[in-house]
Amino acid sequence: MDLSRRDFFQIAAALGLGLPAAASAASSTKRADEVTLKDIYGFNARGNVTLLHICDMHAHIKPLYWREPSTLISAPNLTGTPGFLCGESFLNYYGMKGKTLDAYFDTYMNFDALASKFGKMGGISHMKTLINHIKKERGADNVLLLDSGDTWQGTGVALKTQGEAIVKAQNYLGVDVMVGHWEFTYGKERVKQLIEMLNAKFISQNIIGDDSFADDFEELIFEPYTVMERGGAKIGIIGQSFPFTSTANPKEFTQGWSFGLRLDTLQQYVDKLRKEEKVDCVVVLSHDGFSVDQEVARQVKGIDFILSGHTHDPSPRPTVINGTVIVIAGSHGKYVGRLDIDIQNHKVKGYEYKLIPVASNLIPADPEGEKLVAELYSPFDKEFGEILGMTKNTLYKRDTFHSTFDELINDSIISAMDSDISFTPGYRWGTTVLGGDPITMDNVYEMTGITYPNVYTFELGGQQIRHLLEDIADNVFNANPLYQQGGDMSRLGNVTYDIKIGAAGGKRISNLMVGGKALDDNKTYKVSSWGGNLQNAGRNLRDQLTRPVYDVTAEYIRRQKTVNISGNSNVRIMDYNCGCPKKGSKGC
């Protein structure tokens, strides 16, 4: 849908909004209720090419609430740097004011109050209106839409259609190129089928054959890069899928494929694009994670732009390292990143960037998109629409250690399995349900919709649990970004512990208690876990208890009718005194 000036006035009037004297950064300074569509669209257009960037949509084709983290801590050398900013430290770093539209989108602060005032975020029909507006302004031939992956997984409609609904949504949005991560959890064969249905190119330089008896041994599985002409310029785009897919997700989905960072071959493709393909601009479309990509920019020479993904960071301003400009566009369809590039004489002369919030109350829905979403959901409306119960307090996902929705899932599992300990994975996708609102089956799928949903119950020794927690902590808090996997700490039910984030690997966790009693290294515990590999380390798997996590959670909420989650973290951080510390500080 294209908005004429008249349409715009009508919409603004309908929403009761005054007409602005627009400034492009108005959404970060004006109060939420003063922002208009014109502020959202406002952009100092530049050059001849526009790259539109989305990442980590996690199959959210409908608008949603999504609260950003209230705790986001990493190793001391990284804390307070882009990728590890939240709340006040985020606002300070990017020079933003609280209670603005951008603060509502980018931080957890005043979330409930602003949510009721400002409404939901994202949704493909709203994204499409925004994309159409930009294509009209710039000329469709000058615009590319690039998707950093984690698009096919994360909602019930994605799970039930094995990703197909989301491929249709991408085709509707007009995605040109993508890379992957959770995409691979549909399995190799399904991935290939979905790529057939997809109008976009799927590229990756860092996935190669790993089966020494297969023809593709040490050969690329996908095209490593693509060259596209826009605005009279040749743009080379190299694909970088999630380097640790086979470690972070079950290996069986990608048996025979090997993942890795492969910075040496990345460098070779950058050089090849420059020297042989004679491109004017080198872009890496990446699912490495924001902090990993900052390290990539330090080690690989000659990349103009990295469009990052995986770690779900909104980045209102690009981060520039060794001349490489890195951007990342949040998650869950909340944003579209707009990057205008000025290319002259086969070189990048300049750029302009804006992370545009998809405020669904301000950006009108494209009717065609509304129709598509309704069609895709219609077979499942009855199941997804079931109200399981109510929540007294807001249920959210993002936090380094503990979240209310994860506490609810752990409570459900412990109640059903009668286990001593429950592990819920520290994924960064999910949903937010506001306090006082109903919890639907759709919400439960939004938190747990994966292709390996089983809750496993088995035995682990006390010492083994301690070692496992240290192992997970070392993946999350490693001082070297290349050894991180970009998730948060596993969430533990019926366990409390203290953590010293800056301590050496293997020495971070202390005061580990199970059900209020100190963990006994020599005792055997009954453990339930889902979404990870822990069951492979356990013994005496209770097969008859194994059930999908979404069923276990839904049943528990139905029984509770109203859930009341405290929100008190079960983890005490010993070396920081707040959840969003500033750089070089223990506090905020």
Added chain:
Amino acid sequence: MERRSFLKGFGVAAACAVALPHVASAADEKKVVGPNEMKFETAVAAITGGKALVASSKVKMEAPEIAENGAVVPVKVTVESPMTQKEYVKAIHVLASKNGNVRCANIYLTPANGEAFFGTRVKLGGTQDVVAIAEMSDGSFLTAKQNVKVTIGGCG
């Protein structure tokens, strides 16, 4: 012979075996001392005869930052050398610094090999350095290492 078919035929068959079980399950099982246990320092001394190891950029090792599967971690070693009678690489040794038996592979070369390159898969009992030692024809020992993280993973 192409590099690829070389690896296909040889690399996998040469994978080394170690005594330690894989990652987390190692934690609560009693350590078994096997007949092939050997410490890193002892293994290095057996190779060098006590000569000093010199860290060198001439030895290039490719190994993943994080192992996809600790049981089969691909490691490739290339040593820069003209490979002539006068100057060549006599042997490439691959060691895993913290395995029960640190020795993974000893590959002996002659100038006829043309290129000092070797690829294999090693089994790693936990996060540790993988070390390559190149024994040069002038009697010196060059080395390179990389830390490989072995983790149960599953963070998503």
